[in-house]
Amino acid sequence: MESTTLLLIGLLCTASMLAHTINIQDLSTNPGLLTITSGQCFITKGQDRLYHEIDLDQYQKLLTNVDTIIQGLRHLDTFHDLTVLLSTKYNSISKLYNDLLPHKRTKRGAFNLLGSGIKIITGNLDDHDLLQINREISNLKVKDNSLIEQNNLQVRINKKIENQINKMTNTFNAQQSLITRELIKIKQGLNNRTGINNVSFLIQTFKTTYQLDQIEKELEAIFETTHLANLNVISRNILDKSELSLIKENLEKYNVTFQSFEQVYDLLGIRSVFRDRKLYFIIFIPQLESTTFNRILMEPLPIAGRIIKLPFTTALIGQNKTFLLRKECHTIGLNTMCNKDNLFDVSNDECFSKILRGLAGNCPFVQHNSNVGIIKRLTENHIIVKNSSRTRMSTDCNLSDRILKGTFLIYISNCSVTLDNVTYSNTVYHFKPPQTVIPLDGVKIEQHSLEPNITFEMLHELHLHSRKQISSLEIKSISHTYTCVGLATLSIISAIAITILIYINIQRRGTEIKKQLYFTSRNASTRKEYTITDSRRIGLEGGVVTEDTIYQKPATIIKFNNQPKSPSVHIG
Secondary structure, eight states: OHHHHHHHHHHHHHHHHSEEEEEEEEEEHHHHEEEEEEEEEEEEEEEEEEEEEEHHHHHHHHHHHHHHHHHHHHHHHGGHHHHHHHHHHHHHHHHHHHSSSSHHHSSSSBBBSSOOOOOEESSSSHHHHHHHHHHHHHHHHHTTEEEEOOTTOEEEEHHHHHHHHHHHHHHHHHHHHHHHHHHHHHHTTTTOOOOOHHHHHHHHHHHHHHHHHHHHHHHHHHHHHHHHHHGOOTTTTOOHHHHHHHHHHHHTTTOOOOOSHHHHTTOEEEEEEEEEEEEEEEEEEEEEOOOOOOEEEEEEETTTTTTESOOOEEEETTTEEEEEESSOOOOEEEEEEEEEEEEEEETTOHHHHTTTTTTTTTEEEEEEOOSOOOEOOOOOSSSEEEEEEEEEEEESOOOOOEEEEEEEEEEEEEEEEEEETTEOOOOOOOOOOOOBBOOOOOEEEEEEEEEEEOOOHHHHHHHHHHHHHHHHHHHHHHHHHHHHHHHHHHHHHHHHHHHHHHHHHHHHHHHHHHHHHHHHHHHHHHHHHHHHHHHHOOOOOOOOOOOOOOOOOOOOOOOOTTTTOOOOOOOO
């Protein structure tokens, strides 16, 4: 605890002793692109592979020999405590060994369906990788454990662990033979069961405990390596010093620098697979391009209401090649490694490949609102102020307060600066590669095309405007729907009412017609009755009754209400 406190105090004192530095650079004469170097960079074009082969069946043989020794010692009462200790340790190691073996039930995709016979333990490997690994393992066994692929990738296999297991197996076999002979003597009564005086037997018995510790240590190292490989992290137990030295020397040929021996691990990758009862750890060693590239940070500057269209903000320059970075690179110590698959080649364009080399370029531009000021931190040491109309600056870097108007680049080291009430600090604890600004003053940049700048604010305004239009259309649609529904309802009601009126009218006319027919038929029957009555006349002519039908005009009938009908009498 005290040493940690002293270390922190020492670092703070060292940081406070370093000089405060601030530099303000006017960028009004810049042609439109700020460029800052940020060290060198290496491009990885492939990977060398180092295989560690572990035959798990050899460990099973060792455990079988140990179990045989333990079973033999159980006949000796003198070694009871030692037998219990060995049995406990043996059971623990057996469980650890069984945990290393792949389970029979595996999730879908764990086995390669193309027939390589490889089971993936850690890492993401596709069928092509599995077939390549399977082929390399087969070829390494017939080509002296080392081969060179067509793309010059180095592939080696390490037999160190296998040799250690073989040596340990021979030792256990010798121990087992000696102990077995002594046990035979005990069973034949040639030796005392409670007093073993054979010094060699005692030594070999206690060596068994030591050998078990060695087996446990190696299995734990394998178990740890397997689990760390899930994170693509290499255990410090997997590589020996000779392998690390070989890898370090190979990378130093490309001018890779290491601040410590342990940094070699940070540049490596690892995968593990299981094939034919053997576990393979595959160590991936980066294979680098022979050319070292300079890493450059780019920031577009507003010029007359426009800025250069910048697809990516970081570029790599090396001899005749120029790349833009799609993704950030992997930095370890003073080394930055960039995967070739993450590079965008612009070596043949007329813009960045020219400008970054101090030549005139022809670039696409984007419209820019020059009325908006921007303050942005580019690196730990650099802050840029763009199109400032009035920015208040204060600092503790031994510089007076001032007002900034325009476009400026501010460099600070081991101090802080406040811009419009926002503080930017930098503290230096260790050496860093220098970052310098590449002057482009005087470089001519022509406009190839000019594109409209659709900013987030513009998109937000368009979004709000679209929402308003959608709301208006929804209101109109609802109003139109209600109108249509109302008109349809009114039409239906009107149709129903008209139908009812027509029906009532028809019923009323039918009733009147029935009444007319009724009265007509009734009058007709009445006239007939009157006619029959008149035709019947009683007369006496010579004492004989005669009937003569004589038509006469009906007499007028006077009908009184509530009077009974009486036959009319016609008086001649």
